[in-house]
Amino acid sequence: MTTSEIITIGTEIILGQITDSNTPYIANILTEKGIRVQFQTSVGDDKELLKSALKVAAERADLIIITGGLGPTANDVTREALSDFFGVSLVLDEESYTHIQKIVESRHRKVTDADKKQAMVPEGAIVVSNTHGTAAGFAFRHGNAEFVCLPGVPGEMRSMLQTYLETRATSKAGEDCSLTRTIHTFGISERAVEDAVGDCNEQARVMTLVHDGVVSVSILATAPTGEGAAKILDAVEQNARQKLGHAVFGTGDETLESAVALLLKKHNKTIAVAESCTGGLVSDKLTNIPGISEFFLEGVVAYSNRAKSSILGVPEELITKHGAVSREVARAMAEGIQKRSAANVGIGTTGIAGPGGATKDKPVGLVYVAVVSDGAFEVKELRLRGARIDIKRFSAHCALNMARLSLTQVRQP
Amino acid sequence: MTTSEIITIGTEIILGQITDSNTPYIANILTEKGIRVQFQTSVGDDKELLKSALKVAAERADLIIITGGLGPTANDVTREALSDFFGVSLVLDEESYTHIQKIVESRHRKVTDADKKQAMVPEGAIVVSNTHGTAAGFAFRHGNAEFVCLPGVPGEMRSMLQTYLETRATSKAGEDCSLTRTIHTFGISERAVEDAVGDCNEQARVMTLVHDGVVSVSILATAPTGEGAAKILDAVEQNARQKLGHAVFGTGDETLESAVALLLKKHNKTIAVAESCTGGLVSDKLTNIPGISEFFLEGVVAYSNRAKSSILGVPEELITKHGAVSREVARAMAEGIQKRSAANVGIGTTGIAGPGGATKDKPVGLVYVAVVSDGAFEVKELRLRGARIDIKRFSAHCALNMARLSLTQVRQP
Numbered sequence: 001m002t003t004s005e006i007i008t009i010g011t012e013i014i015l016g017q018i019t020d021s022n023t024p025y026i027a028n029i030l031t032e033k034g035i036r037v038q039f040q041t042s043v044g045d046d047k048e049l050l051k052s053a054l055k056v057a058a059e060r061a062d063l064i065i066i067t068g069g070l071g072p073t074a075n076d077v078t079r080e081a082l083s084d085f086f087g088v089s090l091v092l093d094e095e096s097y098t099h100i101q102k103i104v105e106s107r108h109r110k111v112t113d114a115d116k117k118q119a120m121v122p123e124g125a126i127v128v129s130n131t132h133g134t135a136a137g138f139a140f141r142h143g144n145a146e147f148v149c150l151p152g153v154p155g156e157m158r159s160m161l162q163t164y165l166e167t168r169a170t171s172k173a174g175e176d177c178s179l180t181r182t183i184h185t186f187g188i189s190e191r192a193v194e195d196a197v198g199d200c201n202e203q204a205r206v207m208t209l210v211h212d213g214v215v216s217v218s219i220l221a222t223a224p225t226g227e228g229a230a231k232i233l234d235a236v237e238q239n240a241r242q243k244l245g246h247a248v249f250g251t252g253d254e255t256l257e258s259a260v261a262l263l264l265k266k267h268n269k270t271i272a273v274a275e276s277c278t279g280g281l282v283s284d285k286l287t288n289i290p291g292i293s294e295f296f297l298e299g300v301v302a303y304s305n306r307a308k309s310s311i312l313g314v315p316e317e318l319i320t321k322h323g324a325v326s327r328e329v330a331r332a333m334a335e336g337i338q339k340r341s342a343a344n345v346g347i348g349t350t351g352i353a354g355p356g357g358a359t360k361d362k363p364v365g366l367v368y369v370a371v372v373s374d375g376a377f378e379v380k381e382l383r384l385r386g387a388r389i390d391i392k393r394f395s396a397h398c399a400l401n402m403a404r405l406s407l408t409q410v411r412q413p
Numbered sequence: 414m415t416t417s418e419i420i421t422i423g424t425e426i427i428l429g430q431i432t433d434s435n436t437p438y439i440a441n442i443l444t445e446k447g448i449r450v451q452f453q454t455s456v457g458d459d460k461e462l463l464k465s466a467l468k469v470a471a472e473r474a475d476l477i478i479i480t481g482g483l484g485p486t487a488n489d490v491t492r493e494a495l496s497d498f499f500g501v502s503l504v505l506d507e508e509s510y511t512h513i514q515k516i517v518e519s520r521h522r523k524v525t526d527a528d529k530k531q532a533m534v535p536e537g538a539i540v541v542s543n544t545h546g547t548a549a550g551f552a553f554r555h556g557n558a559e560f561v562c563l564p565g566v567p568g569e570m571r572s573m574l575q576t577y578l579e580t581r582a583t584s585k586a587g588e589d590c591s592l593t594r595t596i597h598t599f600g601i602s603e604r605a606v607e608d609a610v611g612d613c614n615e616q617a618r619v620m621t622l623v624h625d626g627v628v629s630v631s632i633l634a635t636a637p638t639g640e641g642a643a644k645i646l647d648a649v650e651q652n653a654r655q656k657l658g659h660a661v662f663g664t665g666d667e668t669l670e671s672a673v674a675l676l677l678k679k680h681n682k683t684i685a686v687a688e689s690c691t692g693g694l695v696s697d698k699l700t701n702i703p704g705i706s707e708f709f710l711e712g713v714v715a716y717s718n719r720a721k722s723s724i725l726g727v728p729e730e731l732i733t734k735h736g737a738v739s740r741e742v743a744r745a746m747a748e749g750i751q752k753r754s755a756a757n758v759g760i761g762t763t764g765i766a767g768p769g770g771a772t773k774d775k776p777v778g779l780v781y782v783a784v785v786s787d788g789a790f791e792v793k794e795l796r797l798r799g800a801r802i803d804i805k806r807f808s809a810h811c812a813l814n815m816a817r818l819s820l821t822q823v824r825q826p
Contacts, residue, residue, distance in 0.1 A: 012622055014450050015593060016440025017631055019432060023455075027429025037427050038462055040455035042436075049451055056469050180428060207488065209425045218430060273693075273714070279700025280686075280693035283714040287692025290768050290801055298720035301686070301696040301712030303705075307754065311711065311724060341720065355703050386568060388703055 001176060001222075004030055005039040005061035007053055009068035009078055010152060014044040022067050022157055033165060034177040034226070035063060045069050050081040058145045065161070068152030070135040072114035082149055083122040086142050090120040093127050096136035103134055128164050132156045139164065178222045179229040181251060183240055185215045186401040188247040193217050196243040203232045212393040214256070249404060256400040257285040263407035264295035269344035271403065273299040274312050274337035276324065277351035277367055281396040297341040302333065312336030323362065325350050327379045330368035338372050345406060346372045347399050351382070353391045367395045373406040414589055417443055418452040418474035420466055422481035422491055423565060427457040435480045435570055446578055447590040447639060448476060458482050463494040471558045478574070481565030483548040485527035495562055496535040499555050503533040506540050509549035516547055541577050545569045552577065591635045592642040594664060596653055598628045599814040601660040606630050609656035616645050625806040627669070662817060669813040670698040676820035677708035682757035684816065686712040687725050687750035689737065690764035690780055694809040710754040715746065725749030736775065738763050740792045743781035751785050758819060759785045760812050764795070766804045780808045786819040 006026050013020045020042060027037045038061060043053045050069075057064045069078030083090045097119035104111045121127055121138040128137035130151060137150040137160050148164055150157045185193055190208050193215045197206050205220040217240065221232035241248050249259040264271060273282045273296075283299030286292055300311050305324055308314040314332040322328045330348045338346025351367025358364045365384040370377060382398060384391045419439050425431045433455060440450045451474060456466045463482075470477045482491030496503045509532035517524045534540055534551040541550035543564060550563040550573050561577055563570045598606055603621050606628045610619050617634040630653065634645035654661050662672045677684055686695045686709075696712030699705055713724050718737055721727040727745040735741045743761045751759025764780025771777045778797040783790060795811060797804045 012620060012631070013437075014440060014453065015444050015631065015633070016437035016442075016450070017595065017620075017622055017629070018624075019434060019437050021432065024426075024429040024432050027427060029429075031428050037429070038456070038459075039466065040427065040453075042453035043451065046451075052473065053452065060465065182430060207424055209430065211431070216430075218425070218428065220428075275693075280688075280696030280712050280714070281700075283693030284697045284805075287694075287714070287716070287766075288802055288805070293716050293770070296714075297717050298724065299693050299712075299714030299716075300724070301693070301700070301709075301714075303700070303712075304710050304754075307711035310753070311713070340723070341717075353700075357706070389701055390568075392697075392701070 001178065002035045002062045003038050003060070004035050004063040004065065005041060005057045006030075006037060007057060007064060007066045008040075008042045008152070009045060009050060009066065010042070011044040011046075011075070013042045013068075022152060022154060025154070025158065026065050026067070026161065029161060029165065030063075030065070031178070031180055031220075034179065034229075036178065045075045045077055047077045047081045047084070050078065051085050054082070054085045054147075058143055062145060064145055064147045066147060066149045067157050070118065070137070070149065070151045072112075072118055072134070076117075078149060079117070079120055079122075082140070082147065086122050086140055086147075088123040091123045092116070093119050093121050093136055096121075096127060096129065099129070099136075100134045128160050130156050130160060132159055137164075176222045176224055177226045177229050178220055179226065179233055180218055180220045181233045181237060182216050182218045183237060183244075183248055184250050184254060185217070185244055185247040186213060186249055186256060186397060188215060188244065190215050193244065193247075197236065197240045204236050206236075212390070213397045246405060246408060249401070255285075256397055256404060258289055260286065260400055260404050260407065261289040261292050261295065263404060264345075265291075267407060269407065270295050270297050270341075271345040271347070272297045272337045272341035272343035273347045273399075274333040275299065275301050275347075275349045276303060276308070276333070277353045278349045278392050278396045278399065279303070279353075281392050282347060282349065282399050285396060285400065297343045298337070300337055308333060308336075311340070313340070325352055325362050325366060325368065327368050327370075327381065330370035331372070331377060331379050334370040334372045334377065344374055345403055346370075347403055348372075349395055349399055351391070351395060353388045353395075355388060365391055367391065367398075369395060369399045369402060371399070371402040371406050373403075376406070378402060378406070414591065415448045415475045416451050416473070417448050417476040417478065418454060418470045419443075419450060420470060420477060420479045421453075421455045421565070422458060422463060422479065423455070424457040424459075424488070426455045426481075435565060435567060438567070438571065439478050439480070439574060442574060442578065443476075443478070444591070444593050444633075447592060447642070449591065458488045458490055460490045460494045460497070463491065464498050467495070467498045467560075471556055475558060477558055477560045479560060479562045480570050483531065483550070483562065483564045485525075485531055485547070489530075491562060492530070492533055492535075495553070495560065499535050499553055499560075501536040504536045505529070506532050506534050506549055509534075509540060509542065512542070512549075513547045541573050543569050543573060545572055550577075589635050589637055590639045590642050591633060592639065592646055593631055593633045594646045594650060595629050595631045596650060596657075596661055597663050597667060598630070598657055598660040599626060599662055599669060599810060601628060601657065603628050606657065606660075610649065610653045617649050619649075625803070626810045659818060659821060662814070668698075669810055669817060671702055673699065673813050673817050673820065674702040674705050674708065676817060677758075678704075680820060682820065683708050683710050683754075684758040684760070685710045685750045685754035685756035686760045686812075687746040688712065688714050688760075688762045689716060689721070689746070690766045691762045691805050691809045691812065692716070692766075694805050695760060695762065695812050698809060698813065710756045711750070713750055721746060721749075724753070726753070738765055738775050738779060738781065740781050740783075740794065743783035744785070744790060744792050747783040747785045747790065757787055758816055760816055761785075762808055762812050764804070764808060766801045766808075768801060778804055780804065780811075782808060782812045782815060784812070784815040784819050786816075789819070791815060791819070 333348030746761030
């Protein structure tokens with residue numbers, strides 16, 4: 001199996017000022033193509049450190065994907081570092097230069113030496129054209145390793161990487177092919193998910209991951225052909241779905257909110273949301289889904305008791321008697337927003353996200369989530385730990401999951 | 414200057430399934446402490462690959478911070494890999510074990526061997542206690558390098574790292590000390606920010622970064638002492654603030670929402686939010702701030718025209734005449750929520766986040782943001798590009814920034 005290393009270059013990454021989104025993107029693509037990512041390295045815009053990182057990578061990987069530091073500024077030293085490391089000169093690629101001239105002139109600017117620098121590539125390299133920007137990329141074979149160097153701008157890098165990998169044989173002849181698939185669940189423990197998919201382990205490697213209550217399980221299947229690997233994945237997924245039932249809400253890019261949106265569309269139902277402790281996060285997540293405006297009617301963030309009463313019609317006596325953080329108020333909020341919006345499904349959340357606001361009986365992390373749907377209702381009590389944001393996130397996921405289950409007509413135990 | 418490398422361990426990182434948020438966090442902390450981060454490496458839960466990464470790191474860094482793979486499952490191999498690499502055995506740390514027993518028993522579960530594994534550390538290591546969870550961390554000196562190994566759970570790792578670094582001398586005698594500071598601005602172009610801080614470049618390195626409309630500038634100052642570096646930072650910050658004026662909203666961890674929260678508290682004012690295209694994101698951001706419940710009264714996500722009229726009192730004729738996405742409706746939404754909640758400040762957002770919903774006159778990315786505050790009001794028209802989520806995020810930032818400026822009694826040009 002081809003092994004690979006991803007190297008990202010940028011002082012802002014090394015200082016921790018930005019999160020590097022290129023590496024996970026590239027890792028995903030390589031894994032999908034059956035290339036095994038073994039190491040990810042980041043280094044600043046520093047020629048000597050970069051050269052030392054290249055040396056290490058050349059010794060341990062077949063394919064090395066490098067991004068960043070190809071721009072026009074003096075800080076961008078990737079071209080020089082690579083040509084130094086390969087022991088060749090930088091030469092002008094005429095085609096890239098013409099492309100740069102066109103772009104620069106369309107911006108009513110004169111072409112400078114800094115612009116020209118972006119068309120320089122190590123002598124003997126294969127040029128990877130940049131249709132979305134100015135900096136040319138390139139590929140170069142050095143020793144036993146294949147180096148592919150691309151700009152750090154995600155929109156440019158992504159299409160260049162795709163193009164390059166399409167033209168390249170992705171696995172060595174006679175080698176196995178690996179594919180992955182991820183299945184997402186909610187409302188079930190990591191242990192239970194592991195147990196349910198554990199016996200697939202002979203054919204495939206299985207790994208679980210927990211994120212704000214979502215337990216995801218990734219399956220890595222290896223077979224002599226891509227079709228063979230896909231078949232294994234299908235079988236493992238079918239088995240997992242059978243065992244995990246309605247806890248499974250999607251695969252790959254799917255989220256709880258996209259699953260809810262899909263069900264709303266399928267059954268032609270509408271939804272409305274009344275939030276206290278989740279503070280708008282449930283509405284925010286739902287409204288991230290394109291086309292949701294047909295099904296999402298309204299949301300209310302009723303932080304104050306006054307808002308709970310005046311907008312949602314929660315009786316003041318109910319709040320006085322049970323407290324704003326109570327099973328009864330969560331239900332009344334869900335019913336209130338459902339009634340006032342005439343939606344099919346109503347969500348209500350109330351709780352103590354902390355760090356303040358706890359009382360003797362009601363600790364930080366106590367949350368009630370209610371979902372009403374066509375006459376039926378369900379309220380869940382959660383006792384969560386963690387920071388304010390963690391409590392918001394888990395509660396929002398729980399609310400979305402309850403809405404999802406109510407839309408599949410399934411009651412949780 | 415002490416050099417360092419950050420190693421994160423996890424197959425889900427190496428496959429690109431999650432974005433590693435620990436590395437930027439650690440890089441930031443180390444840089445603030447005057448430790449130079451040179452390399453960041455990620456590797457899967459694989460003992461042999463991890464050992465080879467440790468070997469590389471030991472040769473090129475003084476301080477190596479390792480996170481991940483310390484949990485109870487069979488996939489967690491970090492303890493074994495490190496003790497192997499150091500050439501010592503794993504031994505039980507009694508204090509950590511007692512701590513684990515307490516936590517496990519409080520969850521009404523029996524302590525298993527898998528739990529116990531989390532109290533094992535390489536013989537001779539300094540234990541770094543985990544007050545937020547079960548997995549013990551440790552520090553170990555091997556050759557010329559200092560290894561610090563912590564769990565990958567961010568909440569646990571962060572406090573353990575802070576504790577460890579506080580007890581440790583941060584720079585070698587006789588060496589220069591580097592410090593960084595980041596200043597955040599909104600409503601001003603990256604070029605303008607660069608120009609304003611450009612002449613500080615002699616004493617300090619300056620770098621800009623744009624994120625959802627926030628233009629941040631990072632300053633890296635180096636001096637023989639920490640006090641000297643801090644003095645340079647103070648001077649550069651003062652100069653930048655003078656030139657950039659009210660565009661500056663904070664430094665370091667501060668966000669637009671935390672700046673708004675601070676001003677609400679300072680002036681004892683309240684706020685309420687009416688959102689259409691931002692879909693709850695403004696409320697969500699504000700309610701991420703601890704203690705906001707005193708100042709944030711309520712939020713409404715009025716996606717449908719009916720909700721705009723019935724909850725916010727936007728006249729139906731206004732929507733018919735100008736359309737839901739209009740200057741007039743944005744203002745009426747802000748006024749409506751201010752009136753119904755009796756808040757000092759009201760925010761209204763309406764726009765077309767896309768990908769659908771565009772008309773001939775109103776393209777995707779057309780957004781109106783209104784802020785009313787004690788009788789005065791302001792409406793901004795935005796013409797944004799990008800995906801649905803990008804449009805939501807930029808619009809939410811713009812709304813928060815307008816609220817911030819209204820609270821500092823400053824009108825934008």
